[in-house]
Amino acid sequence: MVDIHSHILPGLDDGAHDMDESLEMVKMAAETGTTDIVATPHADQQYRYHPGLVRKLIDELQTACGPDPKIHQGCDFHLHSDNIEDALLHTGRYTVNGTQYLLVELDDAIHTSTPEYFDKLERAGIKIILTHPERYAGLREMPELVEHWVAAGRLMQVTAQSLLGRFGQQASSFSRHLMDRGLVHIIASDAHNTHDRVPVLSEAREWVETQYSGTLAHLLFDSHPRAVIEGRDVDLSRFPPQRKSLWSRFFSRRPS
Numbered sequence: 001m002v003d004i005h006s007h008i009l010p011g012l013d014d015g016a017h018d019m020d021e022s023l024e025m026v027k028m029a030a031e032t033g034t035t036d037i038v039a040t041p042h043a044d045q046q047y048r049y050h051p052g053l054v055r056k057l058i059d060e061l062q063t064a065c066g067p068d069p070k071i072h073q074g075c076d077f078h079l080h081s082d083n084i085e086d087a088l089l090h091t092g093r094y095t096v097n098g099t100q101y102l103l104v105e106l107d108d109a110i111h112t113s114t115p116e117y118f119d120k121l122e123r124a125g126i127k128i129i130l131t132h133p134e135r136y137a138g139l140r141e142m143p144e145l146v147e148h149w150v151a152a153g154r155l156m157q158v159t160a161q162s163l164l165g166r167f168g169q170q171a172s173s174f175s176r177h178l179m180d181r182g183l184v185h186i187i188a189s190d191a192h193n194t195h196d197r198v199p200v201l202s203e204a205r206e207w208v209e210t211q212y213s214g215t216l217a218h219l220l221f222d223s224h225p226r227a228v229i230e231g232r233d234v235d236l237s238r239f240p241p242q243r244k245s246l247w248s249r250f251f252s253r254r255p256s
Contacts, residue, residue, distance in 0.1 A: 001201045002036040002225035003029060003069075004096060005076065005103060005131055005157060005188035008199065009057045012041040013076075015192045019064065025191060026065045029199040036070045036229055037199065038096055040103055044078030051093050072097050072229050076131065078105050079117050088124050099231030100127045103157070110138035110145065118154070129155045129228070132190060134162045134175035143174070146183050155185040155224075155234060160204035161197070163187070179212070182240035186228070187220045215241045 007015025008025045016022040029037050039058055043049035054073055062071050074096040077083060083094075092098040102121065106114065118128060133139050133146055133156050150156060161167060162175040178184050187208070191199035201221055208217040219239065227234045 001034050001205065001221040002229060003034050003189050003191075003199060003201055004038045004074070004129070004186060004225045004228055005040050005159075006037050006191040006199055007039075007041060007076070008037065008071075008191065009039045009041055009054065009061065012054070012057070013047040015041065019061070021194060022061050023064055024194045025199050026061065026069060026071070028194060029189075029191070029201075030065075030069045032200045032202040033205075034069050034199065034201055036072060036226070038072040038074040038229060040074040040076045040096075042078065042105075043075040043083060043094055044105070045080060045082075049075050049094065074103060076105050077102055079107075079114065081113075081117075084117050084120055087126070088120065091124050091126060095126065097229050097231065099228065100125055101129055101155075101228045101231070102126050103131050104128050105131050106136055106138075108137050110136070110142065118149075118152075122153075127153075127155070129157050129186065131157050131188075132159045132162065132171075134158055134171045134178060135167055137170075140170060140174045143177065146178060147181070150183050156183055157186040157188050158184045159190045160187050160201050161189070163204050163207055166196075179208075180243075184220065185234065185236070185239070186225050188225065212243050213241055216243075 007013055008022050010016045010018045010022045016025055058071050058073055075094050077094050087094050095102045158175045162171045165172040187204055189199045189201055191197055205217050205221050224234050
């Protein structure tokens, strides 16, 4: 599995506190089936993003943990005017692996400037992946915006733990609403630590396989995020695949 959203680097934001915790996090990810993980420290008005320091810490962490999982560079890009202007000047500074894909984080409220910011980034060749849409109260109140943004070519990344209820009932319900409508393209951990926001995708993948299909699970946890880290187009020509019938979902939950 490929995890494109995590806060595994030490001391940069509200994620891992030190290298020991970082090592525990990447070990946990590898042991539960993650082969690639993108380190995405916050880039916002509280946490300044320093790409050189991020690269240095990734190299140190990769050396310490060995080849698995493979650690890639990115950031959790907050949508505000200063970030926008810098990203337009340095389009590869904030993107995943220097590709065209950018993880974008919103405020809880949806601002009137959001469509304008999206357009500016896209005109510069950036492809937007909106992180955890299910956790924004503003989007839960205006779900039609998600449909509109997806129709415009933006990708949606839901948090694995949201599907399992660990961010509350509202986030869980809305994430499943988005899943039912084929509006989720990638599932990632958004891991911050080793105790409650963990770098584990396996439980959510099993849930998707049971509730939807193994085909959809493969797309959300491997094929689509792998295209992102490799800078390839995410193929949505046959997305989403047909969901399992209620009858087959019932029997897949029964013990053998």
